[in-house]
Amino acid sequence: MIYLDHNATTPLRPEALEAMLPWLGERWGNPSSPHRFGHDARVAVEGARERIAACVGCRPSEIVFCGTGTESDNLALRGSAHALRPKGRHLVTTAIEHHAVLHTCRALEAEGFRVTYLPVSAGGVVDLDALEASLGPETILVSVMHANNDTGVVQPVEEIAALTRERGVRLHVDAVQTAGKLARRPGDLGADLVTFSAHKLYGPKGVGALYVREGTPLTPVTTGGGHERGFRAGTENVAGIVGFAEAAARTFDGLEAESRRVSGLRDRLERQLLETVPRVSVNGAGSTRVPNTSSLSFQGIDGESIVLGLDLRGICASTGSACSTGEPEPSHVLLAMGLSRREAQGSIRLSLGRATRDEDVDVTVAALAETVQQLRRISSVR
Amino acid sequence: MTNAPDEPKPAAGTPTGPVLFYTETLLEHFRNPRNVGELAEADTDGFGLVGDPSCGDQMKLWIAVRDGRIAKIAFQSFGCPGAIATSSMLTELAEGKPIEEARRITDDDVIEALGGIPENKKHCSLLGVQALQVALGDWEGRQAAKAARS
Structure with missing residues (x-):
């Protein structure tokens, strides 16, 4: 099997699995318990928090562990909106966000908030002029993804941060697709809130994190005990958090060399494909x-x-976000970039990763050439 | 709902993913679709072009009628695996059938012949049947025009 769907999920690093096992086995204590057995788990969670903070470039106290990246996005958007409601009811985001953000914005609209969905260029980059023009006295939050999951296009988050800071507007960045891929430390982007997901960087599923810059107003979405400084009630997923930290530490370490290697493979794949397959x-x-x-x-x-x-040829690819697979709608991201419905419908996403090798590129190009030729023979559209 | 008896069980080691959402029969029609192509103008007695606006799928279907039966049938399809396989199966079901029988083929017949289809793909299976209905209508129109001329 050749796995080219790393933007959907990545394999768990063996070291992360190893680090998790004791916390699923004999060390099953609750980190909030008032005894040494529970304290053992607390030490593990706080140690993991420190490691992740060091990777992303923030203070440990600014990391809030959540159940998923989607949940972190929900906390960032709903939490900000609810905390800042007295100040204003306007949010700004982009047309190409993940559904975790877009559908949360829809839910906030139903609560009476107003949301601006910014357009993107044909190249998939958010329009900065439109962003600047959209900011008003009522604007409380801007939410922009660091890189898009369908296209990989990186957004000018630091320029956006300069604009929002100037106006006292909070900024949320979904960095799920860049953490562990880009050298720039997420904590240095200038955002107030940043979303992370463990399973996109070779950690386990079921654990995410939200960076909450010190002093950022945020109303919890989940209420209960005082876990995660009151931002996210619920007993911590100790094994998941430990696995997240182990995976993050190893993925961030040596990130630049690996990113160079993978971008070399991606560029070669695209070059070979453009040479081999017409009309792509x-x-x-x-x-x-x-x-x-x-x-x-x-x-x-x-x-x-x-x-x-x-x-059928042993290669795992995707039509785009796994979250929308099965929906007849083509990618909202590609439509926002100006592709026609039919062009968007004819699109796939290949996302490479640590296990991808030179020969995988050759096999994939050959398989794609064969598949495309076969489908074009059947097609009623030229 | 119980499993259809012809629903094949995935063998150990079968790759996971979309493959398992489709039956072996459907996959076989996707890999080797029957009656792909178009009929020459001189051979064509009926033509149907239909599209599904909800997903952008499109299908073209040609029929040649001899002695009240569908003697030849051909199709081209722009669409998902469900659209391709159901179109292929439809042509297999219709080929050689008397016109009246061909007219009565439903999408449920096509789905049944494929051993089932994922729920969210059922709308794709409509295209083939619709295209055949349009082609049969076209054939009737051409017959009527011929009769009026003679």
């Missing part, structure tokens, strides 16, 4: 992208059929 285009090719992602549009054929053709 790379979405966001001219923009700054995370090293591992390639969004490809093939004229006249359907992305799901390409993905199945690849699957």
Whole structure:
């Protein structure tokens, strides 16, 4: 099997699995318990918090562990909106956000908030002028992803941070697709809130984190005990948090060399594909992208059929966000970039990772060429 | 709902992913679709072009009618695996059938012949049947025009 769907999830690092096992086995205490057995788990959680803070470039006290990246996004958006409601009811985000942000914005609209969805360029980059123009006295939060999950296109988050800071507007950045891929430390982006997910950087599923800059107003979404400084009630996922920290430490260590290696493979894959297969285009090719992602549009054929053709040849690819697979709607990200519905429908995403090797690229290009040719023979569209 | 008897169980070591959402029969039609292509103008007695606006799928279907039966059938499809496989299966079901029988083929017949289809793909299976209905209508129209001329 050749796995080229790392933006959906990554394999758990063996060291992370190893680090997790005691906390699923004999060391099963509750970190909040008032005895030494529980304290053992508390020490593990706090040690993990320190390691993650060191990776992303913040204070340990600024890390709030959550159940998933989606939950962290929910806490950032709902928590900010509810905390800042007296100040204003306007939020700004982009048309290309993950559904974790977009659908949360829809829910906030139903609560009476107003949301601006910023357009992006043909290259998939958010329009900074439109962003600046959208900020008003009522604006309380801007939420922009660091890189898009479908295209890998990196957003000008630091420039956005300069704009929001100037106006006293809070900034949330979903860094799920960049943490462990880009050299820039997420804590240095200038954002007030940053979302992370463990399973996108070779950690376990079921654990995420929200960086909450000290002093950022935030109302908890989950109420209960005083866990995570009151921001996220519920007994900590000790094993998951420990695995997250182990995976993050190892992924951030040596990140630059690995990113160079993977971007070399991605670029070679795209070059070979453009040479071998006619009528294919790379979405966001001219923009700054995370090293591992390639969004490809093939004229006249359907992305799901390409993905199945690849699957039957032992290659795991995706039509885009795994969260929207099965929906008839083509990628909202590609539509926002100005692709027609049919172009967006003919798109797939390849996302490379640590296990991807040179020969995988050759095999994938050959399999794609074969699949595309076969589907074009069947197609009623030229 | 109980498992259909012809629903194949995935063998150990079968790759996971979308493959398991489809039956072996459907996958076989996706890999080797029957009656792909188009009929020459001179051979064509009926043509149907249909699209599904909800997902952008499109299908073209040609029929040749001899002695009241569908003698030849061909299709082209832009769409998902469900659309391709159901179109292929439809042509297999329709080929050689008397017109009246072909007209009565439903999407449930196609789905049953494929051993089932994922719930969210059921709308794809409509295209083939619709295209055949349109092609049969076209054939009737051409017959009527011919009769009026003679």
